[in-house]
Amino acid sequence: MGTGELTLAATRFDSRPLLVALLLGGVLVLAASIAVVITLGPASLSVGDVYAVVLEHFGLGSSGVSRIKDGIVWELRLPRTLLAAVCGAGLALCGAIMQSLLRNPLADPFVLGISSGASTGAVLVVVLGLGAGAVSLSAGAFAGAVISFALVMLLATGAGGGTSRVVLAGVAGLRLLSGIGEPHTGRVLLEDTDIRNLRRRLIARRVAMVDQHSDTEVDITVLDVVRLGRIPHRRVFGGDESADAAAVERALAHTGMTSRSHRLWHTLSGGERQRTQIARALAQEPDELLLDEPTNHLDIQHQLDILSLVAELPLTSYIALHDLNLAAMFCDRVVVLDGGRIVAAGRPADVITEALVEQVYRVRAGVAVDPVTGYPTVTYRPRSSRHLSLR
Known part of the structure; x- marks a missing residue:
């Protein structure tokens, strides 16, 4: 310590004993559930008779029933109960695998095409005359589900190079900044590190994007x-639930959506949807927020509200805009492509000039500095001198 160096000792939490305990606990609960369920049914059978039948078939005594x-217990109740347990375990295992791969609480079998693929596979088995039994139908459904899921993931990857890129679709500049696209020349640096050398999860913790169409x-x-915004911070077996809840609560409060947190997406207005996406x-x-046309399809009031909200956020924002007046009003720096x-x-004030508007947009315009706000204001001039009149 005298040399000025600080040594930190870190202890890594070993989760294996906890997982083993949870697994054993689940097995015990399942066994207890099966033991209770086989005693239930419309037939008048005592609990002692049911267990006596089971023990007899395992060679542990004589039931005398x-x-x-004996047939009700051994040939009906027990097989059906075991089949239900196997089906439930299979569904749980499939759900755990799917969530560990995608880490998206909204990724269910219906959205991913698994359910429709399974149905199609089972129907094809019958139509093609490959059989109609439980084994053949199950095999067809399984094959259809796997093929459908593979096609969905292939299409998602082709649309943007990865599952997350389906959502993060925007103009070329934002695609480069978010690490989705790669520049033909030069590099995109995130704190002096080439963004191509960073893992997608790390980028997602540092850079967020709000698309114009959601x-x-x-x-x-x-x-x-x-809550989807917390996916980059989760692990295979979950994350810090208290930290997730606090982050979501702060995001809702910052965007003024706390009172609307239980509203359904399809009941929201355009401005409320944009606020929700910004909260996500x-x-x-x-540290960096990318926004692709956040004012698209919004009226003037909501345009000003959204950009005012973004301007007050405690981070750096990069916004793709086509409205020069809004850019002049809310942006500290402007980059024109x-x-x-x-x-x-x-x-x-230095970039938005009459010459630049004519060069880039191929239109004539007058640019004047507003004496009240100090922002440059663009007034476009139509090609024709005729004016439209409303009657």
């Missing part, structure tokens, strides 16, 4: 959407 009662067929609540991005706790190349960058 009639053949009818919709879903699943009728989920605002709270569910915002804030729940990621990023033309044909994918930067043609101007700097303060709005």
Whole structure:
């Protein structure tokens, strides 16, 4: 310690004993459930008779009950109970595998095409005359589910190079900043590190994106959407639930959506949906926020509300905008692209000029500095001198 060096000793939590204990506990609960269920039914059988039948078939005594009662327990109740337990265990295992791969609480078999693929596979087995028994139908359903899921993942990967890229689709500049696209020349650095060398999970913890088009067929609540922002912070067996809840609560409060957290997505207005998406991005706790046309399809009031909200956020925001007046009003710096190349960058008052508007947008405009706000204001001039009149 005298040399000025600080040595830190870290102890890693070993979760294996806990997992073993949970597994054993689950097996015991399952066994107890089976023991109780086989005693239930419309036939009048005492608990002692039921267990006596089971023990007799295992060679542990004589039950002394009639053949009818023996058949009810051994050939009906016990097989059905065991089959139900196997089916439940299989569904639980499939759900755990799917969530460990995708880490998305909304990724259910219906959304991923697994259910429809299984149905199609079973129907094809019957139509093609391959059989109609339990084994053949199950095999067909399994094959159909696997093929359907593989096709969905292949299409998702092809749409953007990864499952997360289906959501993060925006203009070329934002794709580069988020690490989705790769530049033909040069590099994109995140704190002096080439973003191509960083894992997607690490990028997602540092960079969040709000797309201009966000919709879903699943009728989920605002709270569910915002919770999606915590996926990058989760592990295979979950994460810090208290930290997740605190982050979601802060994000809802910051965007003014706390009172609407239990509203369904399809009942929200355009402005409320954008606020929800921004809250989801804030729940990621990023350092950088990318927004692709956040004011698209919003009226003037909601445009100003959304951009005012973004301007007050305690992080760096990169916004793709086509409205020069909004860019001048809310942005500290403006970067103008033309044909994918930067043609101007700097303060709005220095960049937004009449010459630049004509060069990039091929329209004539007047640019004047508002004496009240100090922002440059663009007034576009139509090509024709004729004016439209409303009657």
